[in-house]
Amino acid sequence: xxxxxxTIASAHGLHARPAALFVQAVNDSGLTVTxxxxxxxxxxxxxxxxxxxxxxxxxxVTVTADGANAEEVLERLVxxxxxxxxxx
Amino acid sequence: MTLxxxxxxxxxxxxxxxxxxxxRMPDPLPEPAxxxxxxxxxxxxxxxxxxxxxxxxxxxxxGARAGGLAQEVLDALALxxxxxxxxxxxxxxxxxxxxxxxxxxxxxxxxxxxxxxxxGYMAERAGDLADVANRVIARILGVPAPGVPQSxxxxxxxxxxxxPADTALLDYDIVQALVTTEGGPTSHTAILAREKGLxxxxxxxxxxxxxxxxxxxxxxxxxxxxxxxSEERIKNAMLEDSERRLSRSQSSGPGKLSDGHAVxxxxxxxxxxxxxxxxxxxxxxxGLFRTEFLFLDSEAAPTIDAQQAEYVSVFEQxxxxxxxxxxxxxxxxxxxxxxxxxxxxxxxxxxxxxxALFAHEDILRDQLTAIYRASLAAHADVWVMAPMISTVxxxxxxxxxxxxxxxxxxxxxxxxxSSALLARHIFAEADFVSIGTNDLTQYTVAADRLLGTVAELxxxxxxxxxxxxxxxxxxxxxxxxxVGVCGEAAADPLLAVVLVGLGATSLSMSPIALADVRxxxxxxxxxxxRKLAEIAVSASNAVDAQRDVSSALNE
Numbered sequence: 001x002x003x004x005x006x007t008i009a010s011a012h013g014l015h016a017r018p019a020a021l022f023v024q025a026v027n028d029s030g031l032t033v034t035x036x037x038x039x040x041x042x043x044x045x046x047x048x049x050x051x052x053x054x055x056x057x058x059x060x061v062t063v064t065a066d067g068a069n070a071e072e073v074l075e076r077l078v079x080x081x082x083x084x085x086x087x088x
Numbered sequence: 089m090t091l092x093x094x095x096x097x098x099x100x101x102x103x104x105x106x107x108x109x110x111x112r113m114p115d116p117l118p119e120p121a122x123x124x125x126x127x128x129x130x131x132x133x134x135x136x137x138x139x140x141x142x143x144x145x146x147x148x149x150x151g152a153r154a155g156g157l158a159q160e161v162l163d164a165l166a167l168x169x170x171x172x173x174x175x176x177x178x179x180x181x182x183x184x185x186x187x188x189x190x191x192x193x194x195x196x197x198x199x200x201x202x203x204x205x206x207x208g209y210m211a212e213r214a215g216d217l218a219d220v221a222n223r224v225i226a227r228i229l230g231v232p233a234p235g236v237p238q239s240x241x242x243x244x245x246x247x248x249x250x251x252p253a254d255t256a257l258l259d260y261d262i263v264q265a266l267v268t269t270e271g272g273p274t275s276h277t278a279i280l281a282r283e284k285g286l287x288x289x290x291x292x293x294x295x296x297x298x299x300x301x302x303x304x305x306x307x308x309x310x311x312x313x314x315x316x317x318s319e320e321r322i323k324n325a326m327l328e329d330s331e332r333r334l335s336r337s338q339s340s341g342p343g344k345l346s347d348g349h350a351v352x353x354x355x356x357x358x359x360x361x362x363x364x365x366x367x368x369x370x371x372x373x374x375g376l377f378r379t380e381f382l383f384l385d386s387e388a389a390p391t392i393d394a395q396q397a398e399y400v401s402v403f404e405q406x407x408x409x410x411x412x413x414x415x416x417x418x419x420x421x422x423x424x425x426x427x428x429x430x431x432x433x434x435x436x437x438x439x440x441x442x443x444a445l446f447a448h449e450d451i452l453r454d455q456l457t458a459i460y461r462a463s464l465a466a467h468a469d470v471w472v473m474a475p476m477i478s479t480v481x482x483x484x485x486x487x488x489x490x491x492x493x494x495x496x497x498x499x500x501x502x503x504x505x506s507s508a509l510l511a512r513h514i515f516a517e518a519d520f521v522s523i524g525t526n527d528l529t530q531y532t533v534a535a536d537r538l539l540g541t542v543a544e545l546x547x548x549x550x551x552x553x554x555x556x557x558x559x560x561x562x563x564x565x566x567x568x569x570x571v572g573v574c575g576e577a578a579a580d581p582l583l584a585v586v587l588v589g590l591g592a593t594s595l596s597m598s599p600i601a602l603a604d605v606r607x608x609x610x611x612x613x614x615x616x617x618r619k620l621a622e623i624a625v626s627a628s629n630a631v632d633a634q635r636d637v638s639s640a641l642n643e
Contacts, residue, residue: 045172046172046174047171048168052199
C-alpha cells in the first residue's frame with residue numbers, strides 16, 4: 001500500500017471536468033486507487049464517488065494504491081491534482 | 089402521391105418562414121413502476137449492464153463526433169454510465185427483486201440526492217445524472233431516448249415544450265424552426281427563439297399529431313403551420329417572406345412615427361456577451377439590462393468590484409447612449425440560494441424582486457454602489473430601476489436609496505396592477521417608469537406565465553392589461569416623465585403601435601425584433617396610434633382587441 005497527499009489546485013475543485021479527467025487517468029493506470037478526504041473514502045475510478053466527496057480548491061486529499069508501479073501512478077495523480085485545470 | 093394540405097395554428101414567435109421535415113422530441117419518460125421483477129436477478133442484471141454499456145458507448149461516440157468542449161461534457165456523462173459504484177448499487181437493488189429500469193432509476197436518484205444536498209456546482213451535476221439515467225432506462229425499455237433528436241440534416245423540431253437543458257444543446261444550423269404543443273408567448277422556449285431569431289410556433293396543441301418526416305411550412309409571423317404544403321403554397325409564402333425581409337432591411341436609424349414623433353427603440357440585454365448583439369441591431373441603447381446573470385451561478389452575491397467590472401464592460405459598448413439597469417430580480421422562476429426561500433407555495437406572489445432585496449438590503453446597496461461606480465468609469469447614460477414594485481412606499485424607499493448613493497435617474501418597473509393604478513403617485517416619486525408587460529399580464533389575469541395549461545390567458549392584448557398601461561401612460565404624460573415598455577409585448581410590431589398610442593415613450597425588446605417594430609412604427613402618426621389604442625382598450629377580450637385593430641388598418 002502506498003499513499004500520497006495532494007492539495008487541490010483547480011478553482012472549482014474536483015468537480016465536472018477535472019473530476020472526469022482524474023477518473024480517466026485512474027482507470028487508464030489499471031490500478032485500484034482510492035481517494036480520501038476528511039476520513040471519507042471513495043474509489044478513485046468512480047466519478048460519482050469522487051464528486052460526492054465534494055472536493056474543493058485548497059482541500060487536502062490522500063490517494064492510495066497497491067501494485068508494482070503504485071509509486072509512479074500516484075506521482076502522476078498528485079501532479080494532476082496540484083495543477084489548476086480550470087485556469088485555461 | 090400528394091397529401092392534402094392541413095392548417096394548424098398556434099402563437100407565432102418571430103417573423104421567419106421555414107419549410108422543413110418534422111422531427112419529434114420524445115416525451116419525457118415516466119418513472120418506472122416499483123414492482124417486483126418477473127425475471128431472475130441475473131437476467132435483469134444483464135439487461136442493466138448492456139444498457140449501461142451501450143449508453144456509455146453512444147455518449148463517447150457522439151462526443152468524438154462533436155469534438156471540443158461538447159466532447160468533454162459527453163465523456164463525463166459516459167463515465168457516469170460506466171461508474172463502478174453505480175453498478176454495485178444497481179446490482180444490490182436487482183438482487184432485492186427490482187426490475188433493471190427501476191434499479192437504474194433509484195441508483196441514479198440516490199447519487200443525485202447526494203449531489204443536490206452538496207449544492208452549488210455539485211447540484212448542477214444532478215441534472216446530468218437524470219439525463220444519463222433517462223438514456224439508460226430508454227434503452228432497457230426499447231423506447232427512443234428523450235432529448236433533442238440528433239441529426240446531420242436540418243429539421244423542424246416538434247416538442248411538448250423544451251427544458252433549458254434541451255435548448256442549451258440546440259444546433260441552430262440543424263434546427264430550422266420550433267413547434268411546441270404547450271407553452272405560451274413568454275415561455276422559456278419562446279423567449280429563446282425570439283432571442284436567437286429562430287422561427288417558432290408555441291402552444292400549437294394540434295401539432296401533437298405530427299409525426300417524423302411530415303413536411304410542414306412554419307409561418308411564425310402568422311402563427312400558422314401548413315402540413316403537407318403544395319408547391320404553389322410554398323412559392324407564394326417564400327415570395328411574401330422575401331418582401332418582408334426587404335422592407336425590414338430598409339429600416340434603420342432612431343425609432344419614430346411618420347409624423348416625426350420620437351419613440352426610442354432600445355434592446356433588452358441579459359449579459360455582456362449579448363450586448364454586442366444589441367449594437368448590431370441598431371438599438372438606441374439598452375432599455376432593460378438584466379443583472380441576474382451575475383448572481384445565478386453563485387452561492388453568495390459577487391463583490392462590488394467584481395460587479396463593477398461586469399457593468400463597465402456593458403456600459404462601454406453603449407457610450408453616449410442610455411442603459412437602464414434593473415437591479416437583481418430574484419425569486420419565482422429565478423430563485424437564488426442566498427436570497428430566496430425555496431419553500432414558498434406561490435413563489436410568483438412571494439418574496440421576489442424588490443421585496444427580496446429589501447429583505448437583504450446589503451446586497452441591494454452593494455449592487456447600487458457597483459452600478460454607480462461603473463457609471464463614473466464609463467460614458468453611458470446610466471439609469472437604474474427596481475423590479476416588482478407594488479406600493480408607493482417601496483418606490484420612495486428605492487428612489488431615495490439610489491439618489492443617496494449618487495444615481496440620479498432612479499425608476500421603478502410597473503408589473504403589478506396595484507402600481508399601475510397608483511401610477512400618478514409613483515410618478516411623483518420616481519424619475520421614470522418602465523412597464524414589464526409579461527408580469528403585468530400574469531398578475532392582471534392571475535395566471536402563472538410558466539404554466540402551459542393557462543398559457544392562453546397570457547396575452548398582452550388583453551384590454552384589461554392595456555387599460556392599466558393606459559393609466560400609466562397618462563400619468564407619465566401628466567408628470568412629463570418617461571414611460572418605457574420592456575416586456576415581450578413591445579416586440580409585437582402592431583402592439584408596439586398601440587403601446588405608443590397608450591403613452592409609451594420608449595420600447596425595449598430582444599434586439600432581433602427591433603427592425604420589424606421600427607418599420608411598423610414609421611407607418612403611423614401619433615394621432616393614428618392613439619386611435620388604434622382607443623380601439624384596443626374598448627374591446628372585450630384579447631382576440632377582439634387584436635382583430636379590431638388589424639381591421640381598422642385595412643379600412
